[in-house]
Amino acid sequence: MPFEHLGRYSNLYQVLRSRNGPRPLAEPGPVTQALVRKCLNFTLGDETPRSVRLERQWQRDGVEGELVSWDVGYGPRTESYILKPIGASEPLPGGTGSARSRRIQGLRQGKDR
Incomplete structure (x- = not known):
C-alpha cells in the first residue's frame, strides 16, 4: 500500500482523491496556502456520523x-x-x-x- 506510512489513516488519500481528483504540484505562497486550506476543509456528505x-x-x-x-x-x-x-x-x-x-x-x- 503506497500510503501505509499514514498508518490507520492510509485510506484517507483514496477518499480525498476520489472526491477531488489528483492534485498538481504547487509553488509555496498564498495561493498554495489557500488551495491547501480548501483541500483540507472537506466533508464526506452531510457530516452525520x-x-x-x-x-x-x-x-x-x-x-x-x-x-x-x-x-x-x-x-x-x-x-x-x-x-x-x-x-x-x-x-x-x-x-x-x-x-x-x-x-x-x-x-x-x-x-x-
Missing part, C-alpha cells in the same frame, strides 16, 4: 457514563465519552449543544439502540 454504536455504559460515584463510537468515512472509528449525573434528563451546560452532539444524543435516547 455513520454506524454509531453504544460501546459501553456504566454508573459510578453519581455519574452515568457511555462510550460511543462512530465512523467518519476514513481511518479508525472515532470514540467519545458522554458523562452526566445519574438520572439527568434535561440538557446540561457545556459542549452538548453542537449539532454533532445532538445527533449522538439520539442514540442515548434509544433512537438507534
Whole structure:
C-alpha cells in the first residue's frame, strides 16, 4: 500500500482523491496556502456520523457514563465519552449543544439502540 506510512489513516488519500481528483504540484505562497486550506476543509456528505454504536455504559460515584463510537468515512472509528449525573434528563451546560452532539444524543435516547 503506497500510503501505509499514514498508518490507520492510509485510506484517507483514496477518499480525498476520489472526491477531488489528483492534485498538481504547487509553488509555496498564498495561493498554495489557500488551495491547501480548501483541500483540507472537506466533508464526506452531510457530516452525520455513520454506524454509531453504544460501546459501553456504566454508573459510578453519581455519574452515568457511555462510550460511543462512530465512523467518519476514513481511518479508525472515532470514540467519545458522554458523562452526566445519574438520572439527568434535561440538557446540561457545556459542549452538548453542537449539532454533532445532538445527533449522538439520539442514540442515548434509544433512537438507534
